[in-house]
Amino acid sequence: MARRVQAAVLAAAVVTLGGCGGKAGPEPAAQEPATTQRTTPVAPRSPTDPPADPRTPAPRNEPDPQDLLSLLVPKGVPTEANGQRADPEDLAVVKRWLAALTQGDIGAAADTFADGTVVRNLLPPMRLPDRAARVAFNEQFPCGAEIVDASSVKGYLVVTYRLTDRVDSPCDGPGGKAAGTIKVEGGKMTEWYRLPDPPQEPEAPAGPAV
Numbered sequence: 001m002a003r004r005v006q007a008a009v010l011a012a013a014v015v016t017l018g019g020c021g022g023k024a025g026p027e028p029a030a031q032e033p034a035t036t037q038r039t040t041p042v043a044p045r046s047p048t049d050p051p052a053d054p055r056t057p058a059p060r061n062e063p064d065p066q067d068l069l070s071l072l073v074p075k076g077v078p079t080e081a082n083g084q085r086a087d088p089e090d091l092a093v094v095k096r097w098l099a100a101l102t103q104g105d106i107g108a109a110a111d112t113f114a115d116g117t118v119v120r121n122l123l124p125p126m127r128l129p130d131r132a133a134r135v136a137f138n139e140q141f142p143c144g145a146e147i148v149d150a151s152s153v154k155g156y157l158v159v160t161y162r163l164t165d166r167v168d169s170p171c172d173g174p175g176g177k178a179a180g181t182i183k184v185e186g187g188k189m190t191e192w193y194r195l196p197d198p199p200q201e202p203e204a205p206a207g208p209a210v
Contacts, residue, residue, distance in 0.1 A: 072120060073193045077181055081151035081158045090157050090184035091150055097189065098161065102144025104168035110134035114188040121194045143171035145178070156191070157182045160198055176200055 069079050093112055100108035113119075113134045119126050121140075128134045145161035160179045165171045177198045183191035 069196070072122065072195060073181060074125075076154075077191075077193060078153035078156050078158055079181060079195055080153070081149060081160075082153050084151050084153060086150035086157055086159075087152045087184075089187075090152065090182075091147070093184045093187060093189060094150070094157060094159060094182055095147065098145045098147065101138065101141055102146075102164060102166055104166050106135055106138050109138040112189055113137070113192070114186070114190050117188075117190050117192060119192040121192075142166070142169055143173070148177070155183065157184065158195075 073079055097109050097112040100106075100112065110131060111134070113128060115128065115130055115134070117128045117134070119128060119137055121137075126137075128137055143163040144166045145163050147159055148162050149160040151158050158179070158181050160177055163171050163173055163176045163178060165174055177200060179195040179198050181191075181193045181195060182189055
């Protein structure tokens with residue numbers, strides 16, 4: 001799975017996929033119109049206002065969650081599970097992908113994606129035109145994963161994963177969660193969108209030393 005990124009900085013993050021060893025790499029897909037971040041006007045200070053306390057942190061304009069989602073997925077693509085049972089055939093494809101990643105079999109993981117799959121791992125959207133591009137896309141994931149929740153929504157799967165170590169690579173955040181929306185057609189993934197990371201479970205306090 002991709003490295004976890006806090007939702008508050010997703011609007012500024014751009015992930016570029018690796019090269020493809022002499023063959024055509026991932027191609028940019030059609031871009032979505034840019035979304036304007038909502039900000040609140042700040043009134044000018046009056047000469048009679050007391051000086052600002054340097055110990056007080058400056059207010060920050062936090063990204064609006066809906067603005068973030070509009071940057072991560074195209075309009076009309078579902079981003080939330082609805083409790084509907086996941087289609088078993090679609091879910092089996094995603095499970096094969098995650099099992100291959102966890103075992104470090106990048107070729108098998110790449111073969112669960114179709115040629116021409118559109119992927120959006122934060123920004124920008126990319127198209128995977130051939131197997132070399134599909135392999136390059138899967139090589140970027142440092143973790144394996146297991147599914148903890150999946151739901152079929154409008155022909156897509158909305159999936160939550162728990163990150164695990166890979167056989168050939170330690171995970172940078174084992175036990176953490178990630179999420180995505182995936183389209184499966186003809187037994188292969190044809191669309192793959194990263195969603196903001198779900199809330200992470202707090203770590204259990206360490207017990208007393210024995």
